[in-house]
Amino acid sequence: MIQTKPPIYTTQHHYHKPNQKTMNNKFGMGDMLTQLGSLLASAMFVWAIIQQYFPYNIRNFFDKYSQRFFTYFYPYIQITFNELTGERFKRSEAYAAIETYLSKTSSMQAKRLKADVINNNTQPLALSMDDHEEVSDEFNGVKVYWASGKNIQKSQTISYYPNTDEKRYYKLTFHKKHRELIVGDYLNHVLKQGREIKVRNRLRKLYTNNGSLWSHVVFQHPASFQTLAMDPFKKQEIIDDLTTFSTAEEFYNRIGRAWKRGYLLYGPPGTGKSTMIAAMANFLNYDIYDLELTAVKDNTELRRLLIETSSKSIIVIEDIDCSMDLTGQRKKDTKEDEEESDNTQRSKQQMKPKENDSSASKVTLSGLLNFVDGLWSACGGDRLIVFTTNHVEKLDPALIRRGRMDKHIELSYCGFEAFKVLARNYLYLEDHVLFDKVRELLEETDMTPADVAENLMPKISPADPERCLKGLIDALMEAKEEAVKKDVLAVKNNDIKVENGSNGTV
Numbered sequence: 001m002i003q004t005k006p007p008i009y010t011t012q013h014h015y016h017k018p019n020q021k022t023m024n025n026k027f028g029m030g031d032m033l034t035q036l037g038s039l040l041a042s043a044m045f046v047w048a049i050i051q052q053y054f055p056y057n058i059r060n061f062f063d064k065y066s067q068r069f070f071t072y073f074y075p076y077i078q079i080t081f082n083e084l085t086g087e088r089f090k091r092s093e094a095y096a097a098i099e100t101y102l103s104k105t106s107s108m109q110a111k112r113l114k115a116d117v118i119n120n121n122t123q124p125l126a127l128s129m130d131d132h133e134e135v136s137d138e139f140n141g142v143k144v145y146w147a148s149g150k151n152i153q154k155s156q157t158i159s160y161y162p163n164t165d166e167k168r169y170y171k172l173t174f175h176k177k178h179r180e181l182i183v184g185d186y187l188n189h190v191l192k193q194g195r196e197i198k199v200r201n202r203l204r205k206l207y208t209n210n211g212s213l214w215s216h217v218v219f220q221h222p223a224s225f226q227t228l229a230m231d232p233f234k235k236q237e238i239i240d241d242l243t244t245f246s247t248a249e250e251f252y253n254r255i256g257r258a259w260k261r262g263y264l265l266y267g268p269p270g271t272g273k274s275t276m277i278a279a280m281a282n283f284l285n286y287d288i289y290d291l292e293l294t295a296v297k298d299n300t301e302l303r304r305l306l307i308e309t310s311s312k313s314i315i316v317i318e319d320i321d322c323s324m325d326l327t328g329q330r331k332k333d334t335k336e337d338e339e340e341s342d343n344t345q346r347s348k349q350q351m352k353p354k355e356n357d358s359s360a361s362k363v364t365l366s367g368l369l370n371f372v373d374g375l376w377s378a379c380g381g382d383r384l385i386v387f388t389t390n391h392v393e394k395l396d397p398a399l400i401r402r403g404r405m406d407k408h409i410e411l412s413y414c415g416f417e418a419f420k421v422l423a424r425n426y427l428y429l430e431d432h433v434l435f436d437k438v439r440e441l442l443e444e445t446d447m448t449p450a451d452v453a454e455n456l457m458p459k460i461s462p463a464d465p466e467r468c469l470k471g472l473i474d475a476l477m478e479a480k481e482e483a484v485k486k487d488v489l490a491v492k493n494n495d496i497k498v499e500n501g502s503n504g505t506v
């Protein structure tokens, strides 16, 4: 319920007195309180005069004793939260949380507001009540009052420019009979809510490491689970898993496990692994730390980097199989692997430093494992770690066992359900006569969502959905023919090898 009432303020010091009528009704003190009210009013008048005309130290003296006098009769408790705290006058976290918490109430109740732009216009204006405004709030049926104010101390030095020291504060007023509730549950609620809103409103960051240093840019990726093309049941399962994880702090505490979760995303290039990470970050409102392992000198540097990551973040290691020499097995098979891998994979390998390169990373598998379930787990707060790979079979089982990588998600070639998401996103199409043909071809051919998306991309303006679908069908038929040709060739090669006495293995 909203209720505003004019605050009573003196010119420099501000004293809040809740509405007299409300007090009478509420506490039934009748005439006695009316008289007390006029006594208080006269005292405040005298006080205002003192504030205006007396030197600072005399004012201070009167302040001290008048405060004691008021407190004696006053049935309300007041708590002040100053903006600046500590020796270095850092901005108080409590003040910031209260400001954020009161933003919504202030925008509805206060008559004078301050506005600020947050997040480079990506969010609505942040409103807070101006100095000397007051709003009310309710918690478990108990009404409390928040007033904003500032103390001004005139500078002692003489300067051409007016130099004042403004100390802002929020003052919380409530009846003393609710002391326990307000000081305990209510203030916890205010601080928690305030922090949560702040996290929601903050600019998220994408960190990348240059050697042992993180640098960041603002993370603004439009990917979302809505636009991610994949099987809807699988998608929902991932969303539920993320939601459960992000709200399970108490659960993790209770079972004595660090609040972390590992995801392994695997699948061919262009199936949406990186897109899914962006969608996860947007869904959870987390920062992303994109860790380039090849740029990390050794395990010590890795440790330092990881300890610096903040909570509510996703730590990503892309193409984990190419990032380091994870297993002896892989080293042995390198030659064969390269023959097997497709062009994209090969180019990824080429971008990584050579094994005998002296500047190559000396991060080891055990260093990484230590971080996944050792050191890293000791840093408080919720963190997700996501590994991606095109070749899950090459990873050391120790790295991806449950507990380290809790959830293994395969992102694969485009199915019909995934195609429908892309058709909706790219062409605003829910259904079309050509959909049946697309379904049939998708079942017979492997095409990545990236390729399907490229074919659905309108090439002319305004978009012609039928033309795009026909273009996709042509591409799918072409891919099907290619695949058939490849199969025929492979069978032929095999036959030749068998004729020549080879056992046909490659």
Ligand SMILES: Nc1ncnc2c1ncn2[C@@H]1O[C@H](COP(=O)(O)OP(=O)(O)OP(=O)(O)O)[C@@H](O)[C@H]1O
Pocket (backbone or CB within 6 Å): 227, 228, 229, 230, 267, 268, 269, 270, 271, 272, 273, 274, 275, 276, 344, 389, 390, 411, 449, 450, 451, 453
């Ligand atoms: N499942 C998908 N849903 C929506 N768009 C997708 C999907 N998969 C791929 N795309 C589109 O294809 C592009 C490439 O996808 P992405 O980079 O996520 O693939 P990847 O699996 O990370 O590939 P790589 O293994 O090469 O890193 C994206 O920009 C996105 O537009």
Ligand SMILES: [Mg+2]
Pocket (backbone or CB within 6 Å): 273, 274, 275, 318, 388
């Ligand atoms: Mg990728």
